[in-house]
């Protein structure tokens with residue numbers, strides 16, 4: 578594809594086939610994000626176009642490096658608790674439940690004991706200041722963008738506008754009294770944009786593989802999407818979700834059949850299964866609350882694990898205390914590496 582110039586304030590569009598009308602408008606970069614807030618929106622749009630153009634010439638790695646979501650240095654400062662309070666429906670006080678016990682990552686109903694204690698003592702380290710990365714992948718037209726927009730903006734657009742490359746939203750929560758943010762990456766399902774989108778898979782704490790409940794082929798393709806996303810991440814570090822979209826278009830036996838197939842595949846993938854509808858909003862909030870809670874808990878546990886003082890101490894026989902190396906603060910409650918299924 579040829580790289581096109583982006584008109585000031587116009588759409589993000591650099592494919593041959595898609596005209597500006599077919600493209601999603603560029604989300605204005607967040608002020609704490611990748612580009613200086615002092616620039617006008619037009620200037621920032623133009624700069625994104627330049628970055629994209631450079632990246633297309635040099636390959637997706639460079640693109641990822643230039644605007645890497647892992648470069649959170651600038652983001653941290655603005656994610657301090659000084660921001661506006663989170664909206665009520667982003668406040669999570671009890672551990673959100675799974676969709677089905679037949680394919681869920683954790684069957685427990687409460688936060689891990691050590692996490693609850695750390696939250697009560699406001700002793701969650703840097704967790705409240707970090708962004709947890711969530712990547713949404715899946716075939717074109719399955720409804721990835723619609724799902725994200727329903728959750729983040731509470732809107733639904735019936736018209737299809739292909740995602741070009743990637744886009745992201747940041748959603749702030751308060752979990753067990755601690756601020757927590759998800760950075761939700763929407764990736765393009767179209768094959769020709771895959772190389773750009775895949776440059777953003779790295780560093781994901783959560784991978785959401787989406788398929789259309791009305792199209793069984795899109796379910797079959799989720800294996801490949803997951804494989805591609807996992808290739809960019811360390812084994813066993815990601816929570817995996819399999820999400821069937823457009824639930825409003827399914828009912829009765831057909832829905833049960835589609836869900837049964839999906840649950841079967843979710844178990845093979847070690848994923849948690851959810852059915853949602855971006856159109857009606859069914860299960861959308863519950864799903865993202867579950868994502869946020871699992872990611873939050875894992876982040877707190879990892880933070881506790883890193884602290885030398887959290888390691889248990891035993892006497893060395895001479896009256897001195899020594900720390901037990903490599904001991905995890907996790908208890909029986911959470912024995913497996915976070916991210917692996919534990920039903």
Ligand SMILES: Nc1nc2c(ncn2[C@@H]2O[C@H](COP(=O)(O)OP(=O)(O)OP(=O)(O)O)[C@@H](O)[C@H]2O)c(=O)[nH]1
Pocket residue numbers: 715716717718719720721722723724734735736737738739740741764765766767822823824825826853854855856857
């Ligand atoms: N009925 C119904 N339609 C939906 C739902 N979610 C998405 N759609 C429609 O499905 C089409 C594709 O949705 P998108 O969200 O753009 O799909 P996408 O997966 O982001 O597509 P790409 O950006 O090309 O990867 C749009 O016309 C949406 O209106 C849903 O829950 N119910």
